[in-house]
Amino acid sequence: MRKIVTSVLAGVGLALACGTSVHAQEKSLTIFWAEWDPANYLQELGNEYEKETGVKITVETTPWADFQTKAFTEFNAHGDAYDLVVGDSQWLGAGSTGGHYVDLTDFFNKHKLNDVMAPATVKYYAEYPGNSGKYWAIPLEGDAVGWSYRKDWFEDPKEKEAFKAKYGYDLDVPKDFKALRDIAEFFYRPDQKKYGIAIYTDNSYDAMAMGFENALFSYGGELGDYSTYQVDGHINSDKAVAALDAYKELYKFTPPGWAKSFFVEDNQAITENLAAMSMNYFAFFPSLINESSNPNAKNTGFFANPPGPNGDQFAALGGQGISIVSYSQKQDEAMKFLEWFIKDETQKKWAALGGYTCSAAVLKSPEFQSATPYNKAFYETMFKVKDFWAVPEYAELLQQLNQRIYPYMIGGQGTAKETLDALAADWNATFKKYGRVK
Amino acid sequence: MATTMITTLDRSSRAAARGLSDISIRNLFIIPTILFLIVFNIFPLIYSLGYSFTDFRASTNAPANFVGLQNYRDLLNDPYVWSNFAITAKYVIISVAGQLLVGFGVAMLLNRDIPMKGLLTTLLLLPMMLSMAVVGLFWKLLYDPSFGIINYALGLGTFEWLADPKMALYAVALTDIWMWSPFVMLLSLAGLSAVPKHLYEAAAIDRAGPFYTFFRITLPLVAPILMIAVIFRTMEAFKTFDLAYILTSQPTAELISIRLYKMAFQEWQTGRSCAMAYIVLIMVLAITNIYVKYLNKVKER
Incomplete structure (x- = not known):
């Protein structure tokens, strides 16, 4: 009997202890994001918030490879480990229809965020379904795919002369996709261990899709019709076929072993003197102008994704919005943080720390555009971006794209037309399965 | 009782x-x-x-609908899944055969009086004690065409071990062989040292040649323990995930477990991935059963 009494008392004590610790942590918020520099900048911004309000902000991170898996495991378990999550733009469908995200439509309208944030960021980071006027996130980190290049290679007079002799025009930042290809071919010299270009080829998440989209959108192609979910005639159109061929052509001029490359490898291509040009998200450019992480920092330049043959110029969208997790116990506190976050001063601070603000006013300001060598290219890009499907089954669509395009790109199986016809059939079947098309 | x-x-x-x-x-x-x-x-x-009989998705609030055998039907009609199975079978055969050959060979070499035998055995066991993920990351560097030490040592130039669709699976199997041969070696050593010495003496008196001695004495007596090694390694190789996942993303090296992982935790097709897991489970059970039957037969002899 005494034993039972003791254990009950111990249990009560433990419960009280836990209770009080929860109480003590009430003034704190946990934000979940992937492990990269912007998350550190966000932590610094969070520290400012703590100074002002006393609410402690903790940015918890996990490597990109399991970011999606870990976040959704927590959502599916209805866990409240995270109060806010900085989710990928493709998650909007799954996050909103799955009931994982808190509806922010009222908040959005109250603060007129439609005017405050750059239009593309509102469309792709916040709204779901498209044109519905329902918002689930606040644009936080704007991002898109851009290019870095080796200024010293480009400006070498001997190279310039040889290039002009071979291609009949001046060697400069590529004006279009044809020039991109020519320059890549020109610098492809395996015997000197120099290669033309670094592109995304990894098929484990969205790398391959982002890389291909850069070509697809600039060639004037589309993934499909985002309102009717029609894909046949879009993703396998002549323009899309030409774009896929153009992207595959670039693969010829990549460094050896370039079959599973994403942002890490593409930055290495510049820091290790492997390639003349390299595709990457703007979010990874800060480390390229930092001499401690890039020995060629002084000789690295940046440009926006070039136009295709018809003059269309677009880029694939990265970036994330911040959402409140509906299982969080501190939604009011989280709301207060967002209110602070969207203020102009905060957005300026965010940009100064290294975050890619989505605030239209800050983006347009001359201070922002001249702050780094790539901010101008970023500003130009952010007004002409397009994104992947954001439906809840986007991961299946992504997997089908990887399954079709990778063997063609890397293994050289089939033709571009066959590949994209097969992809259109796969996507159509998936949309049928979820009742989006008849 | x-x-x-x-x-x-x-x-x-x-x-x-x-x-x-x-x-x-x-x-x-x-x-x-x-x-x-x-x-x-x-x-x-x-x-x-x-x-596995529903269209349940863990990532949505939609209720699970009973779909009968639909998931199983779809999976068994999916050419990608079949190719995953074919790749896995190829991988299991190459990697287990390789481990058996290398492991048993090294055990034969070690099964004699040599100086520092204990230290040598311990050092040879090291690969097996590393984490799969660490081995994967290291071998990715070793295989690197630009600065990898394998191409440098073998003078292969920029041979693309992991980026070549035809080579990727062999490269993964090679890493697995490197890692798990010591396991087969350890079991074989135990078996070899248990073979009674007088049998060899009798064979020597009868002037039996080394091949005859090997095939008539050594192999039959070590066979049961070797079979256990094969069972363990086959089951493990069938389930290989981390090593292959880290080393390469080639569709030609996409093992069944990687496909399953993607289906379950990237696409969140929970119902379908349950069905797939059951198909894999049944296959592993069937293969193991065949082995166990054979093992019992070997033991009876």
Whole structure:
């Protein structure tokens, strides 16, 4: 009997202890994001918030490879480990229809965020379904795919002369996709261990899709019709076929072993003197102008994704919005943080720390555009971006794209037309399965 | 009946003094384990069988609909899944055969009086003690065409081990062989040292050649333990995930477990991935059963 009494008392004590610790942590918020520099900048911004309000902000991170898996495991378990999550733009469908995200439509309208944030960021980071006027996130980190290049290679007079002799025009930042290809071919010299270009080829998440989209959108192609979910005639159109061929052509001029490359490898291509040009998200450019992480920092330049043959110029969208997790116990506190976050001063601070603000006013300001060598290219890009499907089954669509395009790109199986016809059939079947098309 | 199976309790022990019988002590030890197994293994196993007949997705709020055998039908009609199975079979055969050859070979070399045998054996066992993920990351560097030490040592230039669709699976299998041959070696060594010396002496007196001795004495006596190594390695190779996932993303090296992982945790097709897991489970069970039958036969001889 005494034993039972003791254990009950111990249990009560433990419960009280836990209770009080929860109480003590009430003034704190946990934000979940992937492990990269912007998350550190966000932590610094969070520290400012703590100074002002006393609410402690903790940015918890996990490597990109399991970011999606870990976040959704927590959502599916209805866990409240995270109060806010900085989710990928493709998650909007799954996050909103799955009931994982808190509806922010009222908040959005109250603060007129439609005017405050750059239009593309509102469309792709916040709204779901498209044109519905329902918002689930606040644009936080704007991002898109851009290019870095080796200024010293480009400006070498001997190279310039040889290039002009071979291609009949001046060697400069590529004006279009044809020039991109020519320059890549020109610098492809395996015997000197120099290669033309670094592109995304990894098929484990969205790398391959982002890389291909850069070509697809600039060639004037589309993934499909985002309102009717029609894909046949879009993703396998002549323009899309030409774009896929153009992207595959670039693969010829990549460094050896370039079959599973994403942002890490593409930055290495510049820091290790492997390639003349390299595709990457703007979010990874800060480390390229930092001499401690890039020995060629002084000789690295940046440009926006070039136009295709018809003059269309677009880029694939990265970036994330911040959402409140509906299982969080501190939604009011989280709301207060967002209110602070969207203020102009905060957005300026965010940009100064290294975050890619989505605030239209800050983006347009001359201070922002001249702050780094790539901010101008970023500003130009952010007004002409397009994104992947954001439906809840986007991961299946992504997997089908990887399954079709990778063997063609890397293994050289089939033709571009066959590949994209097969992809259109796969996507159509998936949309049928979820009742989006008849 | 049960009481005769276990050692009886010492009458003077404290447990006996407290009036605990053999059976209650046995239960005390076993029941928590059984409960743990039921809660964390048996229950999910049965639960997921139920899910495998539905279109359930863990990432949405939509209720699960019963779809009968639809998932199984779709999976078995999916050419990608079949190619995953073919790749896995190829991988299992290459990697287990390689481990058997290397492991048994090294064990034969070590099964004699050589100086520092203990140290040598321990050093050879090191790969097996590393984490799969660490081995994967290291070998990715070793295989690198630009700065990898393998191409440098073999003078292969920029040979693309992992980026070449035809080579990727062999490269993964090679890493697996490097890592797990020591396991086969260890078991073989145990088997080899258990072969009675007088058999070899008798063979020597009868002037039997080395091949005859090997095939008629060594191999038959080591076979049962070698079979156990094969069973373990086949099951493990069938389930290989981390190594292949880290090393390459080639579709030609996409093992069934990688496909399953993507289906379950990237696409969140929970129902379908449960069905797939069951297909894999049945296959592993079938293969293991064939082995076990064969093992019993070998033992009887």
